[in-house]
Amino acid sequence: MPLETINEYRNFLKDTLRKEIDFSTTDQRKGVSPPPIQKPYPPDKEILELPSKEDWKTINEYDLVSAIVVRSSVRRYAVAPLGLEELSFLLWATQGIKKRINKATVKRTVPSAGCRHSFETYLRIANVESLPAGVYRYLPLEHALILEHRPENIAKKLDQATLNQKFISSAPVTFIWTTIPYRMEWRYSLAAHRVILMDAGHVCQNLYLACQAIQAGTCAVAAFDQEKMDALVNVDGEEEFVLYLAPVGKV
Ligand SMILES: Cc1cc2nc3c(=O)[nH]c(=O)nc-3n(C[C@H](O)[C@H](O)[C@H](O)COP(=O)(O)O)c2cc1C
Numbered sequence: 001m002p003l004e005t006i007n008e009y010r011n012f013l014k015d016t017l018r019k020e021i022d023f024s025t026t027d028q029r030k031g032v033s034p035p036p037i038q039k040p041y042p043p044d045k046e047i048l049e050l051p052s053k054e055d056w057k058t059i060n061e062y063d064l065v066s067a068i069v070v071r072s073s074v075r076r077y078a079v080a081p082l083g084l085e086e087l088s089f090l091l092w093a094t095q096g097i098k099k100r101i102n103k104a105t106v107k108r109t110v111p112s113a114g115c116r117h118s119f120e121t122y123l124r125i126a127n128v129e130s131l132p133a134g135v136y137r138y139l140p141l142e143h144a145l146i147l148e149h150r151p152e153n154i155a156k157k158l159d160q161a162t163l164n165q166k167f168i169s170s171a172p173v174t175f176i177w178t179t180i181p182y183r184m185e186w187r188y189s190l191a192a193h194r195v196i197l198m199d200a201g202h203v204c205q206n207l208y209l210a211c212q213a214i215q216a217g218t219c220a221v222a223a224f225d226q227e228k229m230d231a232l233v234n235v236d237g238e239e240e241f242v243l244y245l246a247p248v249g250k251v
Pocket of ligand 1: 072219221224
């Protein structure tokens with residue numbers, strides 16, 4: 001590999017780019033309206049409300065130190081389904097909204113550069129209590145789900161899209177995080193992309209730790225076929241595309 005190419009790619013990891021960006025020309029500074037906090041959905045879409053935090057009965061306190069000590073990647077899952085409250089807890093832990101600051105800004109359970117939160121969460125649901133199988137999307141503002149679609153032969157398509165890492169399709173639920181980069185670019189222009197990747201780590205780490213509290217396990221997955229994964233969740237691959245996956249199941 002030529003050193004020049006390596007250095008070029010390494011530079012992406014550095015914050016030197018910031019010095020070259022004229023932040024006075026970002027869309028935010030130009031007065032362009034901020035993009036929506038969450039991707040809009042059709043008004044006639046059925047909303048599946050998730051049990052709210054105040055009503056959880058099956059989610060118990062769990063010692064954070066123990067969660068950090070025992071956390072590890074899990075690639076084998078029990079056949080048992082995931083409970084709806086458990087799924088609700090995992091969604092809240094990874095992208096849940098704690099406070100609305102204004103029309104364009106919300107505080108979530110995870111940090112995000114400039115509080116821009118560029119992610120959408122899709123779920124491939126195979127075995128979750130009271131939810132028919134399919135591809136769903138989490139609505140953090142409503143703490144609810146919408147059914148996106150029910151692809152045929154989804155397990156096979158998921159295997160192909162994840163380079164035959166078959167433990168993923170065997171999981172009762174797979175978190176599929178897309179990014180809508182413009183949410184971050186609106187404020188940070190070309191400095192957006194590096195921090196989008198940093199944001200993703202926080203989301204997945206919260207999933208790892210939250211899984212410990214419900215005797216479940218997960219495994220971060222960054223290796224997949226981009227076009228096939230985008231097709232599976234039905235996103236355009238330009239304004240929104242898949243960034244990261246994490247199958248979840250009881251251990
Ligand atoms: C960014 C990232 C990408 C990963 N991608 C994959 C993957 O595609 N397939 C996989 O089986 N594990 C993947 N892993 C899991 C790692 O292999 C795992 O974290 C590592 O071996 C350390 O093991 P531990 O998580 O049990 O400590 C990924 C982990 C991270 C953080």
